Amino acid sequence: MANSVRNTVILGSGCSGLTAAIYAARANLKPLVIEGHEPGGQLSLTTLVENFPGFPDGIQGPELIENMRKQAQRFGAELKQGHLVKADLGKRPFVLDFGKEQIETMTLIIASGASARWLGLPSEQALIGHGVSSCATCDGFFFNGKEITVIGGGDSAMEEALFLTRFATKVTLIHRRSEFRASKIMLERARAHKQIEFMTDTVVDEVYDVTKQEVTGLKLRNLKTGKAWDFPTSAMFLGIGHVPNARMFAGQLDMDEEGYLLAKGYVMTRVPGVFASGDVVDRRYRQAVTAAGTGCMAALEAEKFLEENGR
């Protein structure tokens, strides 16, 4: 077999991919990590992480991910930018096509995570980067002294709303139901904050003003009364969850109706030698620590697979 064939390629450089890289590198597999569209994954877009074990005072998400990256590199993991165009998982070595470059590998760990979900309104899409954002830590600063709206009822929305109070004079959190998915602690924190106002049973029908190329307000509708009204705001931040980044494997790997990869034994896809870890396969827990855990499992399985296949 040609020397250029890799033992292990890891798709994704978030918490799961980098944990897989640490394990695979320590097993001397010289893994190649493909960084993808959002290097560092969701942790690199977050603020204080309070529930990753080992950090009693919490740790900033970007710092945690930078530590993991250094740890993986210390053991010989190679990191590279790339965007997978298509993959041939029909035979080994698997062929990964990155457009300018093709990479062959004996095992593949898919840790491509999940990306922010959007409402899907044409006016929302037209104003992304002009007052519509899915990343409070990236864009909050631009709305210093303004009134901001956050959409969603989970922990992400609560976290974004709380973070945005640093800049905004007022944050309005709009949620489509009156029950929340957010954990009690996050919900209570947001509810107790003087600058945050809650608006429930409400959806966004349109974002103004596409002609001005800036957000000036939202057209809202109360789902219980049917009443619609215009609501002035300077920015709309989405905190409505994520969609898995697995479309490129459609037809080759099993997925559920929302596009999450299906795996047996947590990380085993239906193709021997192809493993999946982290948020691309986990629709239930979606935590940094569980993503790290399955990344570790995927690397151990890849190592075992290579050993059993004489590599």
Ligand code: NAP
């Ligand atoms: P999530 O828990 O799935 O919540 C998504 C929220 O967005 C739900 O309230 C949902 O409404 C709403 N939503 C979804 N699609 C919508 C649409 N098209 N229009 C309007 N609203 C929509 O997602 P998440 O908040 O990103 O959290 C994901 C996981 O990460 C969770 O396990 C969470 O605990 C974890 N997380 C933890 C922290 C932390 O501990 N600091 C921070 C962030 C995330 P419905 O409720 O009506 O479905």
